[in-house]
Amino acid sequence: MINNFTYNTPTKLIFGSGVIKDLPNVLKEYGKNVLLAYGGGSIKKIGLYDEIYKLLKDFNIIELSGIEPNPKYDPSVLDGVKLCRENKIDVILAVGGGSVLDCAKAISICALYDGEGWDLISGKAFPKDNIPLVDILTLAATGSEYDASAVISYTKINDKRGFGTPYIFPKVSFLDPRYTFSVSKWQTACGSSDAINHVLEQFFNSDSSIINDNMMTSVIKSLMVNVKIALEEPDNYSARSELMYASSLACNGILANGTGRSGWPMHSIEHALSAFFDITHGAGLAIITPQWMREILSDNTLNRFKILGKNLFDIEVNNIKDAEVVIDSFYKFFNSLGISMHLADLGVKEESIDAMADHILKYDSTVGSHMYVNLDKDALVRILKASM
Secondary structure (H helix, E strand, C coil), X not given: CCCCCCCCCCCEEXXXXXXXXXXXXXXXXXXXXXXXXXXXXXXXXXXXXXHHHXXXXXXXXEEECCCCCCCEHHHHHHHHHHHHHHHCCCEEEEEECHHHHHHHHHHHHHCCCCCCHHHHHHCCCCCCCCCCEEEEECCXXXXXXHCCEEEEEXXXXXXXXXXXXXXXXXXXXXXXXHHHCCCCHXXXXXXXXXXXXXXXXXXXXXXXXXXXXXXXXXXXXXHHHHHHHHHHCCCCXXXXXXXXXXXXXXXXXXXXXXXXXXXXXXXXXXXXXXXXXXXXXXXXXXXXXXXXXXXXXXXXXXXXXXXXXXXXXXXXXCCHXXXXXXXXXXXXXXXXXXXXXXXXXXXXXXXXXXXXXXXXXXXXXXXXXXXXXXXXXXXXXXXXXXXX
């Protein structure tokens, strides 16, 4: 059945080749002072940086560059907050993937908050206003361009928090698949892994429907098929366009409208991993996913594996053994993308497992009424050890 729900996405998506020609008209609604936030040099290599400056010749642009993967509260968010305040920024233009967008989202609320910005991210305080945010997406992965959530790391205290508020919905997101042609094989694989996991987190829920299940597995199928094409043909527009749109749909809530509790446990586990070891988010999720599935597999969860088996792998699931074949298929798929399926290969140390399990229970809570299947400390330790 479909349960009661209220749904609203105020973000305007502008999708397709050459769409950023409309960027000046979009930004002028908010003002002339623009904070241009981006990561490394990739936007310069693909010509996007110069294109932006040509389009925005009548605007005052202040730059925040060097935003890192797993964006950091200190220095990136704090540096952005300082620039916004010093330059009376009217609108933030985030250009990049999920890390850049998440950082810009945090800046947009922290810049107008008088207290410690981390309080907004950690849930100790709540925003009341924001600087408008517009983005140009260059990596299909997190779905941050179409949702009201973000993830920020605070390395000084080994913390990584996901947070959400309607104040961080982008006003407008420009999605041009051509800007993903130059994305490396590693980032293409990890980005697709991240998007697939976003859907799986929602698929494993306590109360679903035919429409929810089939929407979700269709998005996963698109990601699985098209990532393989993009890895072999990086400038295949059709494949890149499906990856970009599927990634946007994967995390904005529309697929899970009316479903029951899920809890996002795999993200809770991975947030601890990348807080402690700063690993690539999508790679961590790829490794954790099959081991989490093995942990929660039971007669009570078998129906979820039946649908995944039929819709994704053409596997008929009648019992636990059949479901294990589905799990093995996910393992082989992620591995086929070039992702090692062992956390040790990413630098994770087994002696930190106990501390990470404690961190998960303290900050993310994988036990409670919000969870599809509860995971106590023993279960978390088993999953992490099996992932090594």
